[in-house]
Structure formats: structure tokens, C-alpha cells
Amino acid sequence: MSQNTTASSYNYAYLDEQTKRMIRRALLKAVAIPGYQVPFAGREMPMPYGWGTGGVQVTATVIGPSDTLKVIDQGSDDTTNAVSIRQFFEKTADINTTEKTKDATVIQTRHRIPEETLTEGQILVYQVPIPEPLRFLEPRETETRKMHALEEYGLMHVKLYEDISRHGHIATTYAYPVKVNGRYVMDPSPTPKFDNPKMDNCAALQLFGAGREKRIYAIPPYTKVQSLDFEDHPFEIQSWDQDCALCGSTDSFLDEVILDDKGNRMFVCSDSDYCQSRQDNSMSPSVEHTLSQASQMQSVNSEASK
Amino acid sequence: MNSQTNSLSTQDIGQTTLPGFDNPVFDATTIFRTVLDAMSHPGTVIETPLTCKSPSKLNSSAASVLLALADMDTTVWLSPETECSNVSDYLRFHTGCSLTQNAKHCDFAVLNGMEGPDQIADLPIGTAENPDRSATLIIAVDHFNSEKKAVLSGPGIKTTSELSPSPLNSKLWGWMKDNRNYFPCGIDVIFASPTHICALPRSSEMDI
Numbered sequence: 147m148s149q150n151t152t153a154s155s156y157n158y159a160y161l162d163e164q165t166k167r168m169i170r171r172a173l174l175k176a177v178a179i180p181g182y183q184v185p186f187a188g189r190e191m192p193m194p195y196g197w198g199t200g201g202v203q204v205t206a207t208v209i210g211p212s213d214t215l216k217v218i219d220q221g222s223d224d225t226t227n228a229v230s231i232r233q234f235f236e237k238t239a240d241i242n243t244t245e246k247t248k249d250a251t252v253i254q255t256r257h258r259i260p261e262e263t264l265t266e267g268q269i270l271v272y273q274v275p276i277p278e279p280l281r282f283l284e285p286r287e288t289e290t291r292k293m294h295a296l297e298e299y300g301l302m303h304v305k306l307y308e309d310i311s312r313h314g315h316i317a318t319t320y321a322y323p324v325k326v327n328g329r330y331v332m333d334p335s336p337t338p339k340f341d342n343p344k345m346d347n348c349a350a351l352q353l354f355g356a357g358r359e360k361r362i363y364a365i366p367p368y369t370k371v372q373s374l375d376f377e378d379h380p381f382e383i384q385s386w387d388q389d390c391a392l393c394g395s396t397d398s399f400l401d402e403v404i405l406d407d408k409g410n411r412m413f414v415c416s417d418s419d420y421c422q423s424r425q426d427n428s429m430s431p432s433v434e435h436t437l438s439q440a441s442q443m444q445s446v447n448s449e450a451s452k
Numbered sequence: 453m454n455s456q457t458n459s460l461s462t463q464d465i466g467q468t469t470l471p472g473f474d475n476p477v478f479d480a481t482t483i484f485r486t487v488l489d490a491m492s493h494p495g496t497v498i499e500t501p502l503t504c505k506s507p508s509k510l511n512s513s514a515a516s517v518l519l520a521l522a523d524m525d526t527t528v529w530l531s532p533e534t535e536c537s538n539v540s541d542y543l544r545f546h547t548g549c550s551l552t553q554n555a556k557h558c559d560f561a562v563l564n565g566m567e568g569p570d571q572i573a574d575l576p577i578g579t580a581e582n583p584d585r586s587a588t589l590i591i592a593v594d595h596f597n598s599e600k601k602a603v604l605s606g607p608g609i610k611t612t613s614e615l616s617p618s619p620l621n622s623k624l625w626g627w628m629k630d631n632r633n634y635f636p637c638g639i640d641v642i643f644a645s646p647t648h649i650c651a652l653p654r655s656s657e658m659d660i
Contacts, residue, residue, distance in 0.1 A: 158477050167523050170484045171559075174521075175584040177491045178640045178653035180607045184584045208488070210481040295580035327607050327655065329636065351492045366492040366608035366655075 159206040159239040165189055169207040169362070173353060176364035181326030182294070183277050188360035198231060198256060199357025201273035205235065205254045208269060208353070214242045216250035221258040221399065221416035228256070245419050257320075259341040261398045261420040264350035266367065272335045274356035277363065279323045279333040299331045302374060310379055319384065325372045326365055339373065340383045340399045346371040388413045393424035470505040472519050472546040479504075483520035487642065490651035495604040495613030497596045497650045507538035513644035514562065514592045515542070521588075522560055524548040529558035529575075533567050534592065558587050565593040565620045565643075569627035575639055583636040586654075590642045591624075593617040596650055600625070603659045604652070615652060617643040629658050 157163065165187075172186040191199040209215060215235055219228040223245040231254060232243050244250050247262040254271040264270060280290045283301045293299070302323055309317045322339035326332050334345060335354060345352065345365060352365040365371060375381035386400050391412040398420060400413040415421035473479035482501050490498050506515035522528055528549050530539060539562075540551050552558055555574040563572060578586035598618030602625065605612050631638045631654060638654030652658075 163477060163480065164523055164525070166484075167480070167521060168525065170488075171521055171526070171588075172584070173488065174491050174588070174640065175586075177488065177608075178655055179583055179636050180655060182583060182636060208485070210478060210485065291581045351488070364492075368610045369607040 156238055161206045166207045172362045176362050177366050180365055180369050181330030181332040183361040183363045186360055186362050188357045195358040198273035200355030201254050201271050204271045204353050204355035209239055209252055213251045214244050214249055216244050216253045219256045222418040247419055257336050259344045261417040264348055266349045268350040270350050270352045272354045274335040274354045277333055277356040277359050277361040279331050302331055323374050327369050342373045386413055390415045393421045469541055469545045480520040483516045490649050491653055492608045494608050494652055494656040495615045497648050499648050507542050509534045509536055510539050511592050511646040513649050514590050517590055519546055522547040522549040526559040527552050529555045529561045531563045531567050531571050533564040534562045561587050561589045563591045565591050568621050568623050577634055577637040588640045590644055593643050593645050595645050604656045606656045625660050
């Protein structure tokens with residue numbers, strides 16, 4: 147920080163202390179009422195809404211100089227959003243950053259949960275665009291607030307049922323609604339439903355920040371998180387016919403990468419750290435060529451999907 | 453600020469008031485992380501990572517929690533046992549919070565563990581639609597080795613954990629158990645001994 151004169155003229159971690167205290171009080175309430183959306187006075191951040199202003203405010207409030215920060219965007223450490231947020235905190239909070247999931251104390255994420263199991267003491271901060279799971283079913287905040295108060299979640303089940311009647315199965319694949327500790331229905335942010343089981347009974351603390359909508363919510367460690375479903379249509383996660391083309395993983399979330407204009411494509415892990423560490427552990431020369439070609443394509447593809 | 457209860461004149465500042473955090477920014481972050489850790493692991497006794505000089509009726513941990521979280525946007529209520537000019541001057545000077553005699557309108561409440569639940573019957577517990585509009589109660593105790601223990605379970609607890617603050621008014625155990633019945637409304641409790649803190653959020657189930 148000392149080398150950068152513009153950054154040092156801001157308070158530590160950009161936010162002023164009063165803002166941090168306000169967010170800290172909201173975070174403690176959020177942890178005490180798992181899944182409930184606590185309103186907070188979200189600030190303007192030096193980035194547009196939709197780029198993680200909520201997550202950045204939560205991270206800025208939580209981190210201290212002894213933390214190690216990892217930032218991922220759709221699983222990857224090296225996409226624009228992840229790189230710029232990481233640099234933001236390197237500049238303003240003078241902290242160590244890492245790409246290794248297990249080395250991080252705070253992980254800010256957009257739309258994925260790392261494949262590696264999170265451990266006790268870690269904090270996962272989600273960037274949330276629309277925190278209210280009932281918003282597309284009921285646009286009025288006064289009504290959704292009442293529905294949460296009365297635990298009136300029938301409408302959400304009707305929505306999932308309509309999926310079944312129209313498509314034959316529950317067609318919701320991301321932002322799949324969950325019930326936290328048997329009480330509040332919560333939007334897990336637009337993570338693929340593949341990640342929902344990782345939220346259940348997770349050892350790490352999960353914090354959610356929605357900057358535009360000005361809401362904070364949380365899942366404490368070891369909390370029951372149940373994906374909504376029906377007895378005859380139980381919750382299922384996505385699966386792929388192929389393994390990861392780079393590391394051969396059979397159980398991670400895969401991105402489809404288009405290789406050329408002749409219909410060739412490959413599937414690779416969306417979690418770049420998980421994929422890389424698997425490759426480091428079993429590197430063979432034959433895959434090296436595909437690897438460099440594919441990682442080039444992967445970064446092009448994830449940029450385009452923004 | 454309530455002028456009637458403000459006994460602090462400009463001349464008194466510095467003579468009557470003890471120092472707060474050595475480093476307000478980083479100490480507040482450290483204390484917040486400790487409270488966050490405690491709140492997300494109910495019943496776990498966590499060492500307070502720093503000490504600060506505090507008035508005699510407010511122990512170091514309780515004082516540091518208030519220094520980290522209270523400010524001009526919050527109202528603090530002090531129980532009869534903890535209310536004195538030393539404490540109120542200290543909090544006003546360091547945090548800028550307003551103090552109230554009316555327990556119905558506070559964000560933070562401070563209680564001595566020996567006091568009974570009658571004192572805190574009026575604390576706001578939030579509403580069904582806004583359960584976050586509730587008070588956070590800081591209870592000052594001496595240690596966490598009480599013979600009487602409550603077994604906790606629920607969010608933040610892997611299997612079970614034990615809560616054993618001491619000394620504690622025997623009626624407070626029943627009050628804490630009742631508190632869970634109002635969920636999602638309710639009071640979040642932070643127990644503060646001079647060297648450790650331990651939290652009991654409203655989400656914890658309790659067996660005595």
C-alpha cells in the first residue's frame with residue numbers, strides 16, 4: 147500500500163469505519179438468523195453494480211491484514227472480475243492473495259463454490275445479484291417480506307411444479323432455491339445447482355452480499371441447507387457424459403469449450419485451481435499440448451460468457 | 453445525544469475517560485472477527501485477542517465489543533447494575549453512541565450476569581417481518597467454568613456444544629431457553645468475561 151499513493155489516501159480496505167460497523171452489525175444479525183435477508187445501507191463502490199459490489203463490501207468489512215484472500219469468478223481465478231477485485235484488495239487492504247483454495251482464509255466468489263471441501267475457519271463471500279428468491283414470483287417487497295414472515299413458500303413449490311408439468315423435470319439449473327435450517331427459503335445466488343449440496347453442513351461460514359439490492363444474508367457453519375424438491379421428483383445435480391479434458395476429473399463442474407468452427411468442443415473443469423492442482427499431481431507430456439491450447443480457449447470463452 | 457444524562461463537559465474529557473483501542477481500525481476488525489467467530493460457533497469460548505482499559509463495571513471484553521460495534525447510529529441501554537457515569541462517559545466519548553434509559557429502544561444492551569431477567573424483559577426482539585430490528589445483549593460474567601451447563605445445538609454447531617457462563621442469575625437460564633421460542637425474533641446474547649467471549653444467537657436450541 148505504501149508504494150501506491152492513491153490507495154493510501156483511502157481508509158484501510160476502502161470503506162470508512164462507520165460503514166464497516168454498520169455492515170458488521172448486519173452480518174452478525176444475518177448469522178444469528180440463518181437465511182434471512184438483512185437490509186443494509188449499501189455504499190457506492192468504485193465498480194458498477196453487477197460486478198460484485200455487495201461481495202466487495204462484505205469482504206472489505208471482514209478482512210484484516212492477517213487474512214489471505216482468494217477471488218474466483220465462475221470458478222476461475224484469472225477472469226477479469228476476479229483479477230480486478232483481487233488487485234483492488236491488494237491495493238487497498240495490503241493483504242496476501244492466493245489462488246489455492248486451501249490457503250485462503252477469505253474467498254470471494256461469483257457463481258461457484260470451490261470443488262475442494264472448505265474447512266473450519268474459512269469464510270466464503272458470495273456476490274449476489276438478486277437476493278430475494280420470491281422476487282420473480284411476487285414483485286412487491288411488502289408482500290415477499292410477509293411471505294417470509296408467515297413461512298408461506300407454496301408459490302415457490304408451484305413454480306417448481308410448473309417446471310415439471312412443462313418439461314417433465316425441474317428445469318431450474320442455477321439459483322436453485324434452498325431452505326436454510328428448516329425456516330427461510332433462500333436464493334443461493336446464481337451458483338449452478340451442482341453446488342447446492344456443498345452448502346449443506348459446510349464447515350466454512352458463508353456470507354452473501356447484494357450491493358444493488360442492499361441485502362446481506364448468511365449461513366453459519368454446520369447448518370442444514372436443503373434444496374427444495376418433491377418426493378417423486380427428488381433434487382438432482384447436473385452430470386456430464388465426459389470427463390474433464392485437462393485433468394480427467396469425473397466429479398467436478400464442467401464448462402463446455404468450443405474449439406473451432408467445425409463443431410469440436412471439449413469439457414474442462416470450471417474450478418481453475420482444482421483442475422490445475424490435479425494436473426500438477428499427474429502431469430504427463432501428452433496432455434501438455436492440448437493443455438496450452440485449451441487454457442487459451444478457456445479464457446476466451448469465460449470472457450465471452452460475461 | 454440526550455443532554456439530560458450527559459455529564460461530560462469538555463474539560464472532563466481526557467481526565468475521566470480511559471483510552472480506547474490502541475489502533476481503532478485494526479483492533480475493531482480483530483474484535484469483530486472474534487465476535488463473528490463466536491456468533492457462528494454458539495457456545496464456543498473464544499479468547500478476546502486484545503485487552504483494553506475499561507471502567508470497573510464493564511469488563512475488557514464487553515468494552516471492546518461495544519467499541520468495535522457501537523457508534524452514533526446505535527443506542528445503548530445499560531442495566532441498573534452497569535449504569536454509572538464512568539461507563540456512559542466512556543462509551544459516549546469513544547463511540548459517540550447515545551444512551552437510553554428505555555430498554556424498549558436500544559440496539560445494544562449491557563447486563564451484569566447477576567442481574568435477573570426482569571431487567572431485560574422490554575428489550576426489542578424484532579418483528580416477524582423484520583426480525584433483525586432486535587437488541588444484542590452483552591452479559592458481563594467472570595468466567596466460563598460454571599457447574600451448571602446448557603447443551604446447545606443448531607446452526608454453527610457440529611454436534612453439540614456447552615454453555616457455562618458464571619456467575620449467572622439462575623433465572624437467566626429460563627429466559628435464554630424462552631428466547632429460542634420467538635425465532636426468528638429474539639435477542640442475540642454475547643457473554644463477555646474479562647478475557648473471553650462466547651455467543652448465544654437466537655437460532656441455538658438449548659437443553660438445560
